[in-house]
Amino acid sequence: MRSLERRESFTNRLLGSDGAVSVLVVLLGFLVGTILVWMVGKNPLNMYKAILQSLSGYNVDNGKMNVRYIGETLNYAVPFILCGFSMAFAARAGLFNIGGEGQYIMGLTVAQVIGLLGPNVAGLHWMLAILGAMCIGAVWGGLVGLLKAKFEVSEVVSTIMLNYVALYLSRIICLQLPGATTYKTANYPETALLSNGLFRSLTNNSMLNNGFYLMLLSVVVYWFIMEKTNLGFGLRATGFNREAARCSGIPVVKSIAISMAIAGAFAGLAGGIVALGSFRYGRVLAGMDNYGFNGIAVALVGNNTAIGTMLAGFLFGMLKNAQALMQGKQIPKEITFIIQGLIVVFIALRSAIAIYLAWRSKRQLQKEVLAK
Amino acid sequence: MEHAIEMIGITKTFPGVVANDKVTLRVADGEVHALLGENGAGKSTLMSILFGAYNADSGTIRIHGKEVDIKDPNVATELGIGMVHQHFKLVHNYTVTENIVLGMEPTRRLGLLDIGRAEKRVAKLSETYGLKVDAKALVEDITVGAQQRVEILKTLYRNANIIIFDEPTAVLTPQEIEELIQIIRRLKEEGKTIVLITHKLKEIKAVADRCTVLRRGACIGTVDVADVSEQQLAEMMVGRAVEFEIEKKPARIGEVVLSIKNLSVADQAGHLKVRDLSVEVHKGEIVGIAGVDGNGQTELLYGLAGLSPVASGTILLDGQDITKATIRKRIELGLGHIPEDRQKHGMVSDFSVAENCILKNYYQKPYSNRYGLLDQKRMEADASQLIVQFDIRAGQGSKTKAGSLSGGNQQKTIVAREINLSPHVLLIAQPTRGLDVGAIEYIRHRIIAERDKGRGILLISFELDEIMNLCDRIATISKGSIVGIFAQHEVSEREIGMMMAGSRREGGEA
Numbered sequence: 001m002r003s004l005e006r007r008e009s010f011t012n013r014l015l016g017s018d019g020a021v022s023v024l025v026v027l028l029g030f031l032v033g034t035i036l037v038w039m040v041g042k043n044p045l046n047m048y049k050a051i052l053q054s055l056s057g058y059n060v061d062n063g064k065m066n067v068r069y070i071g072e073t074l075n076y077a078v079p080f081i082l083c084g085f086s087m088a089f090a091a092r093a094g095l096f097n098i099g100g101e102g103q104y105i106m107g108l109t110v111a112q113v114i115g116l117l118g119p120n121v122a123g124l125h126w127m128l129a130i131l132g133a134m135c136i137g138a139v140w141g142g143l144v145g146l147l148k149a150k151f152e153v154s155e156v157v158s159t160i161m162l163n164y165v166a167l168y169l170s171r172i173i174c175l176q177l178p179g180a181t182t183y184k185t186a187n188y189p190e191t192a193l194l195s196n197g198l199f200r201s202l203t204n205n206s207m208l209n210n211g212f213y214l215m216l217l218s219v220v221v222y223w224f225i226m227e228k229t230n231l232g233f234g235l236r237a238t239g240f241n242r243e244a245a246r247c248s249g250i251p252v253v254k255s256i257a258i259s260m261a262i263a264g265a266f267a268g269l270a271g272g273i274v275a276l277g278s279f280r281y282g283r284v285l286a287g288m289d290n291y292g293f294n295g296i297a298v299a300l301v302g303n304n305t306a307i308g309t310m311l312a313g314f315l316f317g318m319l320k321n322a323q324a325l326m327q328g329k330q331i332p333k334e335i336t337f338i339i340q341g342l343i344v345v346f347i348a349l350r351s352a353i354a355i356y357l358a359w360r361s362k363r364q365l366q367k368e369v370l371a372k
Numbered sequence: 373m374e375h376a377i378e379m380i381g382i383t384k385t386f387p388g389v390v391a392n393d394k395v396t397l398r399v400a401d402g403e404v405h406a407l408l409g410e411n412g413a414g415k416s417t418l419m420s421i422l423f424g425a426y427n428a429d430s431g432t433i434r435i436h437g438k439e440v441d442i443k444d445p446n447v448a449t450e451l452g453i454g455m456v457h458q459h460f461k462l463v464h465n466y467t468v469t470e471n472i473v474l475g476m477e478p479t480r481r482l483g484l485l486d487i488g489r490a491e492k493r494v495a496k497l498s499e500t501y502g503l504k505v506d507a508k509a510l511v512e513d514i515t516v517g518a519q520q521r522v523e524i525l526k527t528l529y530r531n532a533n534i535i536i537f538d539e540p541t542a543v544l545t546p547q548e549i550e551e552l553i554q555i556i557r558r559l560k561e562e563g564k565t566i567v568l569i570t571h572k573l574k575e576i577k578a579v580a581d582r583c584t585v586l587r588r589g590a591c592i593g594t595v596d597v598a599d600v601s602e603q604q605l606a607e608m609m610v611g612r613a614v615e616f617e618i619e620k621k622p623a624r625i626g627e628v629v630l631s632i633k634n635l636s637v638a639d640q641a642g643h644l645k646v647r648d649l650s651v652e653v654h655k656g657e658i659v660g661i662a663g664v665d666g667n668g669q670t671e672l673l674y675g676l677a678g679l680s681p682v683a684s685g686t687i688l689l690d691g692q693d694i695t696k697a698t699i700r701k702r703i704e705l706g707l708g709h710i711p712e713d714r715q716k717h718g719m720v721s722d723f724s725v726a727e728n729c730i731l732k733n734y735y736q737k738p739y740s741n742r743y744g745l746l747d748q749k750r751m752e753a754d755a756s757q758l759i760v761q762f763d764i765r766a767g768q769g770s771k772t773k774a775g776s777l778s779g780g781n782q783q784k785t786i787v788a789r790e791i792n793l794s795p796h797v798l799l800i801a802q803p804t805r806g807l808d809v810g811a812i813e814y815i816r817h818r819i820i821a822e823r824d825k826g827r828g829i830l831l832i833s834f835e836l837d838e839i840m841n842l843c844d845r846i847a848t849i850s851k852g853s854i855v856g857i858f859a860q861h862e863v864s865e866r867e868i869g870m871m872m873a874g875s876r877r878e879g880g881e882a
Contacts, residue, residue: 228745228746229744229745229746230734230735230739230740230744230745230746231744233727233734233735233746234734234735236723237720237723237727237731240720240721240722240723241716241719241720241721241722243716243717244716244717244718244719244720244731245720245731246679246699247677247679247699247709247711247717247718248699248703248731248732249698249699249700249701249702249703249704249732250700250731251698251700358387359387361387362385362386362387365385365387365389365390366383366385366429
């Protein structure tokens with residue numbers, strides 16, 4: 001068989017690039033969302049006004065500027081991004097981590113415990129709490145990795161189960177904390193909070209906090225581990241072709257356990273940041289926060305890369321922040337969930353696009369052959 | 373001359389490749405017509421179009437002079453075209469007769485099966501055409517050769533008068549090949565038209581009347597087999613002169629480097645596939661394991677490479693016991709492995725050529741420093757050298773995705789990696805399967821060069837020619853045990869064939 005040289009057309013290059021496809025998919029999601037808003041008889045323009053405001057702080061209707069909205073968008077984005085990394089890291093090693101939610105809850109719980117009971121030493125206190133959150137996340141994820149590696153327990157099943165274990169375990173633990181009622185605990189001491197004076201003054205008293213730094217650090221760490229270390233090399237090899245990795249002597253069992261532990265640490269960090277950054281008191285969770293689940297979508301849109309996942313996380317944070325603003329403009333906030341859902345559905349188009357590209361090249365080849 | 377089949381100007385494209393480019397094939401009524409070409413030349417595609425498995429993009433097909441549109445295999449069957457597939461399509465726990473009638477079962481009133489009637493017809497057919505097979509036996513209990521006869525009977529039962537054989541000898545022992553040739557002659561005497569897809573020249577010379585040669589999807593020409601030599605056929609197939617015999621110096625054999633003692637290995641399902649097998653490999657020699665596919669070769673290799681646990685026995689590498697060692701430990705001790713399934717075990721197709729080149733030693737110096745950081749520049753520089761040394765054709769150099777390389781270049785990448793690790797022992801399985809002649813020659817020369825460097829090589833191949841040509845000693849495997857080990861020229865192909873079928877040669881050391 002013979003392959004023919006063909007010049008890459010613009011369309012081919014565009015559709016061949018994962019990043020461009022993600023952008024296309026997001027635009028498509030917004031387009032359909034807009035049509036839906038219009039169909040239920042609302043003005044889609046109001047939706048975009050809300051989005052603009054959550055993005056830039058500028059209110060088109062009264063011409064006022066409030067930078068606090070930018071701070072809130074960024075703050076909302078942090079757990080989305082970190083839970084996205086939790087999904088993405090495992091995915092790069094060939095695993096499907098649906099347990100981000102459980103790992104997040106465990107991180108949140110431990111951060112609350114240390115936040116309320118820990119040493120009241122400035123600086124050390126919150127760092128200890130965050131470290132604890134990451135460790136428990138790593139344990140919660142690593143456990144799944146061990147089960148998978150040693151006994152071939154499907155990570156999909158065990159992570160889903162552990163999500164519920166985490167939720168109810170969290171309730172049991174948090175109900176024992178000082179000042180606990182059925183929904184909240186006493187306020188944290190000042191030393192446990194992640195609040196950051198600089199961010200506060202910059203963003204007109206938004207909740208944006210030290211967690212933002214930790215998130216940026218995580219982006220670098222994620223990229224560094226994946227692309228620059230031999231640990232990442234082994235994980236990626238395992239993710240692409242487990243059998244070839246095994247045959248090449250890569251300790252696949254260890255790789256799986258390690259990747260789930262690191263994935264869990266990212267989600268645990270997200271839990272810790274939400275616990276100590278966005279609230280002044282510990283929460284006794286009645287339901288899930290859903291950051292972990294949304295992380296799956298974030299990683300999908302971000303194509304499991306460091307930068308892509310970060311950008312996708314910002315998108316989700318922006319939509320979450322826009323919800324309240326939309327309600328103020330008579331747009332049902334549920335439209336943001338619909339847009340998120342549509343984006344995830346359209347992501348599945350990636351394979352459709354691959355089929356389309358193959359069909360295009362085949363047709364072109366046919367033309368060339370028959371024209372001879 | 374009356375034509376049974378005329379395929380005129382057939383073109384068929386797949387994404388990225390032209391499988392058939394205006395190919396014309398004319399097969400005379402009642403002849404044995406060979407379709408010759410390398411792997412990937414488009415033989416199977418052309419026949420799949422004739423059998424209705426694919427539809428051509430353009431071109432016409434005439435059967436016995438009448439233009440036809442073969443939309444699917446059922447149409448082909450109605451037109452009297454039958455196909456004996458390379459991989460048999462049989463239900464293993466059904467009887468021979470049940471398999472033959474499958475899809476057109478004879479019934480009595482109320483839809484009750486009438487197997488008795490079918491059995492009688494099958495017995496009559498097998499007598500007419502000399503196809504020895506027990507109509508009542510279960511398919512899983514009969515030999516591969518007999519299974520192939522069942523496939524032939526299937527086509528005859530459906531009144532085929534044109535029978536296509538797709539690489540029919542790939543799974544047979546030399547004796548079974550001889551029997552098959554007799555069967556094909558008999559079918560021809562009975563007036564059937566035969567198309568034989570193959571890349572084996574000997575068989576063409578033995579049985580075919582005419583031969584059409586395909587190369588890279590295009591038709592090179594049709595010749596009378598009696599008028600051409602094997603050498604000429606090979607040149608038509610490849611497009612240049614080919615060497616048949618591999619030149620090599622006599623082996624300079626050193627001490628034992630790999631010693632396998634009483635090894636038993638089970639397959640995934642837990643059945644013992646290697647039984648009490650012992651063999652030794654010395655420095656500077658190539659030991660070949662000859663045998664029919666499925667006699668424990670794969671499991672032997674898995675056991676040696678560490679992919680499957682060993683049930684019993686010991687493996688010594690340079691005198692060190694590696695029976696229970698991890699795969700990484702084995703690699704570090706100097707065990708190289710060019711696996712049978714290069715896509716599954718040999719490489720990561722989403723990785724670049726450079727990344728694939730360091731797949732086994734990426735965690736060591738010089739590619740990783742002591743903090744675990746990868747040296748990408750070093751990796752790419754070394755890979756670029758290997759690309760030059762091993763003549764790997766990669767569009768974007770060391771950054772090319774391994775999956776986008778051709779099969780031959782993928783195999784060269786794997787060979788480059790393994791040789792570059794300078795192993796003491798190299799396990800090689802089916803090193804040239806599916807490659808074109810140029811790549812085959814290259815890889816065989818490389819294997820011999822490794823031998824001459826004093827490395828011990830254990831080679832497994834289902835191509836008897838490859839084993840006979842390449843190996844200094846030949847061990848024959850049957851049902852998981854070695855039935856005889858001989859020096860290269862001490863044994864004939866026929867004798868090896870007898871042993872592959874399970875009989876021991878008298879006086880042979882087992």
